[in-house]
Amino acid sequence: MNRKKLGLYIHIPICEKKCAYCDFYSVTHFEECSRYTDSLLLQMEDFSKECSSYEVDSVFIGGGTPTLLPKKNMVELINGIYRNFKVLKDAEFTMEANPASVDLSTLKKYRKLGVNRLSIGMQSANEKELRGLTRIHTFEEFCNSYAAARKAGFDNINVDVMYGIPMQTKESLDRTLTEVIRLEPEHISLYGLKIEEGTPFAKHEDKLVLPDEDVEYAMYTSSIEKLARHGYKQYEISNFARKGRECRHNLRYWNCEEYLGFGPAAHSYFKDRRFSYKRSVSMFMDALEYPDAGINIFEEDYEVTPSARVDEYIMLQLRLNKGLDENDFKERFGVDFGEKYAKDLKLYLDNGFMKYENGRYFFTPKGMYVSNYILSSFLTFESEIADNIASGLDK
Amino acid sequence: MSITNDRQKHIRNFSIVAHIDHGKSTLADRILEYTQTVSKRDMEEQLLDNMDLERERGITIKARAVKLNYTAPDGQEYILNLIDTPGHVDFNYEVSRSLNACDGAILIVDATQGIQAQTLANAYLAVDAGLEILPVVNKIDLPSADIEGAQKEIEDVIGIPAEGCPAVSAKVGLNIDKVVERIVSDLPCPSGDVDKPLKCLIFDSYYDSYLGVVVYVRVFDGVVKSGDEIYMMGTGKRFTVVDVGTMSPFGLTKSDYLAAGDVGYITASIKNVADTRVGDTVTLAEGGVTEALPGFKKAMPMVFAGIYPADGAKYGDLRDALEKLRLNDAALSFEPETSAALGFGFRCGFLGLLHMEIIEERIEREFNLDLITTAPSVIYKIEKTDGSVVFIDNPANYPSPDEIATSNEPIVKATIITPTDYIGGIMELCQDRRGSFIDMKYIDQTRAELHYMLPLNEIVYDFFDALKSRSRGYASLDYELDGYYPSKLVKLDILLNGDVVDALSFIVHEDKAYARGRKICEKLKENIPRQLFEVPVQAAIGGRIIARETVKALRKDVLAKCYGGDITRKKKLLEKQKEGKKKMRTLGTVEVTPEAFMAVLKLDDE
Incomplete structure (x- = not known):
């Protein structure tokens, strides 16, 4: 019998120092690692029964900085995952790591425990730019970590790179990419900086020396070309991989497949519901230790209605370079995508924002760069979803 | 019942005229307080201006009247009828009619500013109406007040004696007693004849859903009471009087009759405010006067603009709103029009720009409608080559x-x-x-x-x-x-993405066409968000392009990261974007903010 597949995400909300641009949930000076690990294990136990009919084919331990969790706790956590869920032998098991927070013996240990993919946040090879981002590592430290990861036996590594960051030029980005390519990682994520509300970057936005938007666009398109020349095929707006090395876990998000998130601020899509937890690690630990105390850790919790499923499918599939398959769309929703959106599609196809090949609609790089604008015209946002979204989800 | 002409000796009908912000409404408030028409406890600022809009803007839009009872120091009792008038040039006609209902006027001059354009304009209107004028110097509590200077100006510029005129501070309530005493001693009493046929001047009217139209009148001659058959001489309509009475700040007070010299209201089950035109003469249907009071004019709109609902589906609501406003505003005119760019709407006529702004604001506030208004236009008179003459609004x-x-x-x-x-x-x-x-x-x-x-x-x-x-x-x-x-007039067209947008066309003098065309293109560029395509914005006369700007194509609009499976966040973002797009007007293939249609208005550089 073919069992349903599931992805797991475990959030480790610990950082040595908050980067000025980042709005992911994490805390510094965290001293309750054992207690937090226990809470995560409790939460896994809560879900393990519900998941008995599922097989896990991707695990992602993200953050924060997972490699800041003491080795002892991480080992407990990984063992807890195996204990509570049926993790497939060939599952993709990713851990995020920050340069300067890993050592060889720890990496070896994790590799041995089944972690088979490492995602390292490099962001830039330029020291000035790294300082501008308030990163706590140097490029050299990144190189050392990368070498240690290889030595520990990781043969599937992602490197995060950012563009459109303070003081960056087309040339400096090109040099960063050259450095990364020289290291031959299996996967590269290239994220455009977005100034997020509430971050120090947002507060001081007027003081940031950012590339203008035409330069930024050139950075994006020339990076896509450069990476393609070196065998990194773009498969999603921000993601590039050697053949067969696409990130299975992230693909789950874009393919509308199920995943469970553990820890504060973690998101889940499970049995037609989307839910997430509040951004508070202390509240999270209290709630799991005292299940009868009535602490509500849900930030959001709603059913994805049939019409919302259509919206999500379009919005997520079109992020992928392979785009949206019209046959699959028809099979899922009983509607002909090309017919339903004929007028919009014609506009985008005629003007080089989208392409249609072999039954698939997909964005060109030009279209990808303005994909929000285009996507918003496809989506219906029927009132039920709108209500769900409006009701208390706004932080 | 015997009504004598003598009773008029104890009536004073007066108005207060002033330049805007010189303290007209504040002085009215103080007089109401002083005569105990309104107790301090019930006092609100600008009591007579009961529209929110009037209070916020500190202006009077509609005329109003209020009856005050005053016992003079010698024990004599007086009725003081204060008729409040609008102060803005847009409402000049209403002002002149209100003044005609009075026998005297208080002219306020701000001791810190002296005489201003509307002081003069309103003073002349009062003089033209044959009113006795009592000057009052206001704001004497301010450090920069120059009482003597203001008095001298009144004498030199307007030519009325001002020496020894009351110097007051309406704000702090200083010397209000002197003003009221001088109203009685200096302003004349009415001199009508109760035995002559009825002759009343309509100086305002409004629609009340219970009473029908309430008509504010000044009775010059004769007597009117419930049951009388009245005749409106300008509109030719006849009605049977239901009630007459006087106005207090808190409502209407019925009385047995209104007689020569009185200011009061008449109700007569009148359905349409247009039947009770300001300036018209009311007399009796049987045995009335044959000659109307002079000066009656139909309100003439001077400024025209297209008003459209921002949401095309609300066309019916907009029509209802305009109809309701017209019930109380005979000067507002409108007729349906269609625009290729904006859909169905109305071409509305206004007395002036302030009147237009007020109508717009009232529709948006009181009827909760979002509007798109085209640039205002005046009426042009065109003599055509075939000899015909057309008026173009x-x-x-x-x-x-x-x-x-x-x-x-x-x-x-x-x-x-x-x-x-x-x-x-x-x-x-x-x-x-x-x-x-x-x-x-x-x-x-x-x-x-x-x-x-x-x-x-x-x-x-x-x-x-x-x-x-x-x-x-x-x-x-x-x-x-x-x-x-x-x-030498020309029509200037605006093209977006090569197509003429009818709602943006306007008439301009030939010599100014080039500069204004260029300016409007610049302004529009600011009001057109970047879109997928480059959008040329052009100004043209006939087929000739005289100015061009370009709205660059949208660049970055992408959510790079998917935040650990946080799909909700992305949905919210796209939904917001979709909402934003909904607010835009689509002109051909171009999305434009509703403000763009007014952009052509703000042209001064300074």
Whole structure:
């Protein structure tokens, strides 16, 4: 019998120092690692029964900085995952790591425990730019970590790179990419900086020396070309991989497949519901230790209605370079995508924002760069979803 | 029941005239308080201005009246009827009718500012109406108050004695007793005849859903009471009086009759406010007068604009709103029009720009509708080559150049009063707005009165704002229509992405077409968000392009990261974006903010 597949995400909300641009949930000076690990294990136990009919084919331990969790706790956590869920032998098991927070013996240990993919946040090879981002590592430290990861036996590594960051030029980005390519990682994520509300970057936005938007666009398109020349095929707006090395876990998000998130601020899509937890690690630990105390850790919790499923499918599939398959769309929703959106599609196809090949609609790089604008015209946002979204989800 | 002419000796009908912000409504409030018509406890600021909009803007839009009872120091009892008038040039006709209902007027002059354009305009209206004028110098509590200077100005400029006139502070309530005493001693009592046939002047009316139209009148001769058959001489309508009475700040008080000298209201189950035109004469259907009071005019809209619902589906709601407002505003006119760009809406006529702003604001507030308003236009008189004459209030209907023999535009005679420091800048402004100088008089060493002939279409575009900004707010303006004069006019079209947008077309003098076309293109560029395509914005006369701007194509609009499976966040973002798009008007393939249609209004650089 073919069992349903599931992805797991475990959030480790610990950082040595908050980067000025980042709005992911994490805390510094965290001293309750054992207690937090226990809470995560409790939460896994809560879900393990519900998941008995599922097989896990991707695990992602993200953050924060997972490699800041003491080795002892991480080992407990990984063992807890195996204990509570049926993790497939060939599952993709990713851990995020920050340069300067890993050592060889720890990496070896994790590799041995089944972690088979490492995602390292490099962001830039330029020291000035790294300082501008308030990163706590140097490029050299990144190189050392990368070498240690290889030595520990990781043969599937992602490197995060950012563009459109303070003081960056087309040339400096090109040099960063050259450095990364020289290291031959299996996967590269290239994220455009977005100034997020509430971050120090947002507060001081007027003081940031950012590339203008035409330069930024050139950075994006020339990076896509450069990476393609070196065998990194773009498969999603921000993601590039050697053949067969696409990130299975992230693909789950874009393919509308199920995943469970553990820890504060973690998101889940499970049995037609989307839910997430509040951004508070202390509240999270209290709630799991005292299940009868009535602490509500849900930030959001709603059913994805049939019409919302259509919206999500379009919005997520079109992020992928392979785009949206019209046959699959028809099979899922009983509607002909090309017919339903004929007028919009014609506009985008005629003007080089989208392409249609072999039954698939997909964005060109030009279209990808303005994909929000285009996507918003496809989506219906029927009132039920709108209500769900409006009701208390706004932080 | 015997009603004598003698009772009029104890009545004073008066109005307060002033330049805007010189303290008219505040003095009215204090007089109400002093005569105990309103107790301190019930006092609100600007009590007579009961529209929110009037209070916020500190202006009076509609005329109102209130009856005050006053016992003089000698024990005699008086009825003082205060008729509050609008102060803005847009409502000149209403002001003149209200003044005609009075026998005297208080002229307020701000002791810190002296005489301003509307002080003069309103004082002349009062003099023209044959009113006795009691000058009052206000704001004497302010450190910069110059009481003697203000008095001297009143004497020199308006030519009425002001020595020993009351000097007050309406704000702090100083010397209000003196004002009230002088109303009784200085202003004349009415001198009508109760035995003559009924003759009343309508100075205002409003629609009440229970009573029908409530008509405010001043009775000059005769008596009117419940059951009388009345006849409106201007509109020719007849009604049977249901009630008569007087006005208190808190409502209507029924009385047995209204007689010569009285100010009060009449109700007669009147359904339509248009049947009770301001300025009309009310008499009895049987045995009434044959000659109406002079000066009755139909309100004439001077400024026209297209008003459209931002949401096309709300067309019916907009019609209802306009109909309701017209119930109480005979000066508002509207008829349906369609625009290729904006869909179904109405071409509305207004007395002036302030009137237009007020109507817009009331529709948005009281009826909760979002509006798109096109740039205001005046009425052009076109003599066509076939000998016919047409009046054009909508640029979209402007004839093509080969059909036009002569085009004429309305010209006003404008009076501007300004501190002498700003004369240069103001003359430049008037010159720039195609004004022709008539003359200039010095009021005193520091202030001058300028007269210009100015095209009305130059005034409807931000002239008032420009005047204020060039004089740091000190210059004041008043104008009256002089007539139509030949002018070299052209129709300027605006093209977005190569297509003419009818709602953006307007009429402009040939000499100014190039500069204005360029300016509008710049303004539109600011009001058109970047979209997927580059959007050319062009101005053209006939087929000739005279200006061009380009709205660059949208660049980055992408959510790079998917935040650990946080799909909700992305959905919210896209939904917001979709909401934003909904607010836009789509003109062909171009999305435009609703504000763009007003962008053509704000043209002054300073």
